[in-house]
Amino acid sequence: MTLIENHTLTELHVGMQTASTRCLTRSDVELFSLMGGEIETAQVAPGGEGRLMAQASGCAALISWLLCNRLPGAGSAIVRHDLCSTGSVAVGDEITTEARILEIDGETGIVLFDCGCRNQDGHELLAGHVWLRAPQGKVYSEPEALPEITLRRHDAFARLMDACATRDPVRCAVVHPCDHDSLLGALEAMRQRLIVPVLVGPQAKIAATAAAAGVDLDGIEIVDVEHSHAAAQKSVDLAREGKVESLMKGSLHTDELMAAVVPSATGLRTNRRISHVFVLDVPAYSRPLLVTDAAINIAPTLEDKIDIVQNAIHLAHVLGVPEPKVAILSATEVVNIKIPSTMDAALLCKMADRGQITGGVLDGPLAFDNAISPDAARTKHIVSPVAGQADILVAPDLEAGNMLAKNMSYFAGADSAGIVLGARVPIVLTSRADNVRSRLASAAVMALVAHARRSK
Structure with a gap:
């Protein structure tokens, strides 16, 4: 298997960017509901089936994954963020997560990212900035897909x-x-x-x-x-x-x-x-x-x-x-x-x-x-x-x-x-x-x- 490598502080430059897309499962939405608010059940149409929904703030988990696994990658540590969410997500939504470097502080190792999530209709669900401390050394790891989430309702x-x-x-x-x-x-x-x-x-x-x-x-x-x-x-x-x-x-x-x-x-x-x-x-x-x-x-x-x-x-x-x-x-x-x-x-x-x-x-x-x-x-x-x-x-x-x-x-x-x-x-x-x-x-x-x- 081909190993992937992270990006150290000295390898980063302003304008670097990355993105990923995920189709939300029921377990994703249930987890987002725990992170950002109560589960809502809306009707798709009169007499239609209930559609499980949650606040879009849970999409912050997708941004965290993207930064810590793709850019800069392994060894990154998120320091703070000012992400703001609007709207809701539902099972079956295709969420595209994006991140782009705005600033790099070579002395502190802090990198500022402009981040956001949008759905398949182009509606912005989450936007803002994330500050993280970039890795200093090289780390090689196996390619990792977005994790599948399982919520255990009983034990x-x-x-x-x-x-x-x-x-x-x-x-x-x-x-x-x-x-x-x-x-x-x-x-x-x-x-x-x-x-x-x-x-x-x-x-x-x-x-x-x-x-x-x-x-x-x-x-x-x-x-x-x-x-x-x-x-x-x-x-x-x-x-x-x-x-x-x-x-x-x-x-x-x-x-x-x-x-x-x-x-x-x-x-x-x-x-x-x-x-x-x-x-x-x-x-x-x-x-x-x-x-x-x-x-x-x-x-x-x-x-x-x-x-x-x-x-x-x-x-x-x-x-x-x-x-x-x-x-x-x-x-x-x-x-x-x-x-x-x-x-x-x-x-x-x-x-x-x-x-x-x-x-x-x-x-x-x-x-x-x-x-x-x-x-x-x-x-x-x-x-x-x-x-x-x-x-x-x-x-x-x-x-x-x-x-x-x-x-x-x-x-x-x-x-x-x-x-x-x-x-x-x-x-x-x-x-x-x-x-x-x-x-x-x-x-x-x-x-x-x-x-x-x-x-x-």
Whole structure:
């Protein structure tokens, strides 16, 4: 990738200018409303749809971005401004932001810019001056587009952490924590009083990883085994013996850990099918969303799906949803004998009617839009207690579930946590791509499940 460089004080001259254009999204306008005034809802025309608007003063954020990323660029520091705004901006407006150098003070390093913003009709929305201290040295950075803005209207993961605050930490076997992320993730979960870690793996490797990360393992129990296979089996043995209440995957493959978990004689199997549930906090959705199964069962049968659904319902109960709404997903909302997932959905719903699946309200088949959008459900005349307000999405197979969960994370900005259920103890399957927030949320979900098991 080609790096861009900033403009230092000695490289600037009067008359230099820059500009950018952005089409405002709903999140942009909501953010501007917080910066410059209350959100207004106007009518485009009599009987038309409401148009979300905000005061144009929020466009100052676009000027700040332009100066600190384009001209002079990285290393700039805004000192003051006299920007004045007129009018409003709305979703869909194309805002052009411009800046031009008027004066340069070589002694103080202060540069005066004439700045302004106008919309697609040429109407001036914001105008005035900005004084900034120009960078003295060169800074090279990757080209950066205008940032996409996501406003989080709720924080389900903060509530998870709060729910664990009054509970004792759970003893957890951390399986082969021999890389930076898996070790530090476990130690941070310990610091947050979610777990009491038992590190299972080659002691020398664990110690070397801790030394490289600059962390101290004094007082932390380490069970020394020779390799990752042995770590997986030893962790399972500790759970079978009741010495730990949960497992957390470290730097080994999921298949390697689950190979030790699933055997009936030596593993952690119960009479229920083992399945995985993603817990997603989607900024645009009104409640936490559970997606299953996206990690364990590749092509689940109808019998498998009974347990997959029941596991997810029980998790929802633990998370404080007393009667979760369960959407059985397919490509359509009608039963079609040529699409097996629609047949499975219909049978699962009938089994729930007969008490064979309990604790939740099921409906399906439902297409994804019908499951989460009340407008989509109304448009298709779907009358259902689940449609448009699902708490749980049951995918037809692992591929669909995995793509759905990752789309939520990478396209919709969702935070995600994950947990394996149906075994004797809850299991956290961390991913190398998980950030600290996701790792802690997964540990919190695991701790809540472990505490719920104690009360049985």
